[in-house]
Amino acid sequence: xxxxxxxVEICAGAGGQALGLAMAGFVHVALVxxxxxxxxxxxxxRPEWNVICGDVRExxxxxxxxxxxxxxxxxxxxxSIAGKQLGKDDERDLFPEAIRLIREMRPRAVxxxxxxxxxxxxxxxxxxxxxxSIENLGYxxxxxxxxxxxxxxxxxxxxxxxxxxRKDENISFSYPEANPGGAPTVGEVLxxxxxxxxxxxxxxxxxxxxxxxxxxxxxxxKHGGPDLGPVRARNAWAELGxxxxxxxxxxxxxxxxxxxxxxxxxxxxxxxxxxTWTFGKKKTAACRMIGNAFPPPVAQAVGEKIxxxxxxxxxxSECEISFSRAVV
Numbered sequence: 001x002x003x004x005x006x007x008v009e010i011c012a013g014a015g016g017q018a019l020g021l022a023m024a025g026f027v028h029v030a031l032v033x034x035x036x037x038x039x040x041x042x043x044x045x046r047p048e049w050n051v052i053c054g055d056v057r058e059x060x061x062x063x064x065x066x067x068x069x070x071x072x073x074x075x076x077x078x079x080s081i082a083g084k085q086l087g088k089d090d091e092r093d094l095f096p097e098a099i100r101l102i103r104e105m106r107p108r109a110v111x112x113x114x115x116x117x118x119x120x121x122x123x124x125x126x127x128x129x130x131x132x133s134i135e136n137l138g139y140x141x142x143x144x145x146x147x148x149x150x151x152x153x154x155x156x157x158x159x160x161x162x163x164x165x166r167k168d169e170n171i172s173f174s175y176p177e178a179n180p181g182g183a184p185t186v187g188e189v190l191x192x193x194x195x196x197x198x199x200x201x202x203x204x205x206x207x208x209x210x211x212x213x214x215x216x217x218x219x220x221x222k223h224g225g226p227d228l229g230p231v232r233a234r235n236a237w238a239e240l241g242x243x244x245x246x247x248x249x250x251x252x253x254x255x256x257x258x259x260x261x262x263x264x265x266x267x268x269x270x271x272x273x274x275x276t277w278t279f280g281k282k283k284t285a286a287c288r289m290i291g292n293a294f295p296p297p298v299a300q301a302v303g304e305k306i307x308x309x310x311x312x313x314x315x316x317s318e319c320e321i322s323f324s325r326a327v328v
Contacts, residue, residue: 020299
């Protein structure tokens with residue numbers, strides 16, 4: 001019987017990437033996350049997961065040497081167009097820690113994601129340095145921009161995904177193809193939630209919300225709030241009939257008039273989370289966690305392609321590595 005593929009994830013956030021990789025068939029033996037709200041969300045949704053709430057800079061990867069996959073969404077503010085784009089000079093840049101952990105763990109595969117800004121010309125030298133550093137550790141590394149809407153997520157959300165396969169696996173990786181069916185519209189995805197309080201205008205609203213959503217934003221601890229982002233983003237939401245100046249506690253009432261606001265549950269759906277995934281009772285924290293998440297369907301699609309590579313290799317070898325804290 002073939003053992004399950006194991007995964008260590010750093011900068012796990014609210015679990016978007018972890019959930020997607022779990023759906024792809026990976027078993028998490030450790031998830032490292034710094035912020036308490038995010039840690040609580042991970043534990044609340046998956047109490048069986050080994051959540052390590054601490055600074056990844058202090059995380060020792062050696063006990064997990066030989067894990068199948070090291071994954072993570074290293075902090076994006078150093079490369080985000082919404083920030084100062086300090087790149088490697090930003091104290092929040094954790095790419096060096098990811099490289100350290102690759103060296104300590106020697107995982108069979110690596111998956112790291114970041115924002116579109118990481119591909120900007122101004123970061124070309126640093127980007128080449130990161131990829132070369134991974135390759136020098138014995139990996140074939142690739143980088144590609146993936147659009148969440150290509151994988152059924154009703155949102156314009158481009159993300160950069162680096163995938164590296166250890167050279168001694170002797171197999172090449174290819175990114176997942178776009179879903180030929182495309183993504184549903186905001187109206188199609190949210191109609192039932194908008195209508196749950198019998199709002200009479202829900203059907204008309206859904207028909208007019210006939211596009212995918214703009215990119216959700218989560219903001220930082222200092223600047224994140226329960227709204228849908230800056231003026232440009234709010235204008236894009238207004239075109240879909242959504243008031244982006246705030247986030248609602250509940251769906252519109254029966255006789256509601258005007259543009260409705262989204263609830264945190266609606267935001268989670270737009271990000272690709274299942275309705276069973278909860279984010280606690282604090283609306284501001286929930287909106288920030290959701291907005292900063294990696295869409296689970298995208299992580300699942302990439303994870304399935306990585307799994308194909310690793311399982312193919314396992315057919316020709318024993319692949320017997322176990323971790324005492326792994327949960328099937």
